[in-house]
Amino acid sequence: MSAAAAPVPARSSALRRLVSGYGQELIILAAIVALMIVVGLYNPRFMSQSNLTSIFAGNAYIAVAAIGMSMVIISGNIDVAVGSLIGVLAVLSGTLAVGGYPIWVAWAAPVVVGILVNAGVGALVAYARIPSIVVTLGMLSILKGGLISVTAGAWITGLPEGYAIAQARLFGVPAPVWFMVVLTIAAAWWMRNSGFGRTIYAIGGNPEAARASGIRIERSIVAVFAIHGFFVGIAAVLFATQLQVIQSTVPPNLELTVITASVVGGVSILGGTGTVIGSTLAAILFAAIGSSLIFLNVSAYWLRAVQGLLILATVLADMARRHRIR
Template identity: 40%
Template sequence: MSAADTASPPRRRPTSPRSGRGGGLGRLGAARELGVLLALAALVAVTAASNSRFLSAQSIQDVLLSAAILVVLAVGQTLVIVTRNIDLSVGSVLGLAAFGTGELLSSAPGTPIPLALLFGLGLGALCGVVNGALIAAARVPALVITLGTLYVFRGVDHSWAAGEQINAADMPRGFLDFGTATLLGVPVLALLAVAVLAVVATYLRSYRGGRELYAIGSEPTAARLSGIPVGRRVFGAFVVSGALAGLAGVLHAARFGTVDATVGTGIELQVVAAAVVGGVAIFGGSGSAYGAALGALLLTTIGSSLAVLRVDPFWQQAVVGGLILAAIGLDRLLAARVAGRPGRRRVLHGA
């Protein structure tokens, strides 16, 4: 995306997310998502071949339900990674929001569900404001800030919970039912995740602000020179990422019905993996929310498949790590091929 493109853009731009990086990369992105889809199909086929119940309605429902939380997180992460940043604090934000919502619902059982969702969303957004303000105002790498807030938010969560656990019996029945409810056979949580995905994907694809996020990630300096409010956009991306992590916290509370201060520990690795596997380039500027969601679905399905195939669960983390490496390696390889030059472009880490 050139500087002139964004100087006086129309309200809506009917371009594809990756068009800014040339048709080659646009096709590449689609191919990348297709690849994840194929991997997913292969995985399901192999698992189903060994156990046909893997394709039962209940089983598919279970996978969708499991994936919902990771999809919401991965979509939020996409907004941040696209700007060449990273948010490692999402696991702690999720934990904080899950506990906060649990606390709210156990002390005020009459709270309507939409209000509980908004509460978690708000709590997460607050954490996102902290991240975003530090990163955008002080111009320091997101990696360091969110690594720090990962511990700070978790510490706050621990102090708040003080060893307390909120159990299913403490939360209103309606909220718990919401966690397992289905609409026409599809879990409500999954529908919610799809709604979030659709909104974010549309924003990234068709709105000026979304396009600018890609511009920032491709060339931060050029973006700044062309008049894009880089600080404000990056700040916004972190607030939304935080808010979505907060929403995921509420979904977690509804789904599992048990919340303590350790909820969501370590999930940030899976989130980053989901986004990267789904084709969101870690060095910013390309990738789509759909890809990240597919990545999340793939990772969840791997977890379910390992369980159905009765594989030692210890393999799962190694697989996640391997997938991250494979995905970034593959991206680099494809990008180099499309660009028609050797993959030696130097890429700065961090912001």
């Protein structure tokens, strides 16, 4: 059949470009809307402002961490230590806040430390040539074990006035939602239009070709991990400030939630493709599903199974779509 090999028709509307360029993102957006309508009709309280706030604001930190994770995965690497790092940085932030340091220090320190730690991880990956899954597996142990050893699991309480940035609002919208939206749009624009953004896609898509075209792969990988550390630092501050206490344990399975948001959002684990808009939408979708199960009176114990099925369905659909394109 020659029709199968025919080039894409030259006439393409804006809508078609949108569909072809952001297929995965649109599917997830449609899923979120459909879910909200169906569950909202079944139980109107689902669409109440307080529930929507808890869905969006309470999970924004996952979406923010998934932005950095998406960049790491697009560059052909992975970070399984992200949950532990968020836990450690949140405790660092809280400890500084309680210790009488200025509040801006408590907010800035996790971001700086996040950048430094992940730049170190990136250096081990790029220069020592240890696969990123091995380095971050080791980091996971070090950070998790170190956190519990140092804090002995004690909670941090008595946080100072004005520290809880995640509970602030601007124009009636919770601060975490602002962070999520602004950072997602900025990162998506930057990934698409800056030279370094395209470099990330290039080293993930074909490292040899990237090297041949003059990209310094080692430096770029360190930079990608450092940028990821920046997003992890912000995620940690949002996580630390959303409650009145900070638990000094690592949120269980947080790394899997973040990686899953990236992958379901359309980032190919093989590297080279995907956008951070998709990962943010996927993080919202997961939160909405978790919340809707409660409103549908489904036992919360089935939540993970539903999530697992959803991930599997998304991945299989994605693979099927890709094979059709080829």
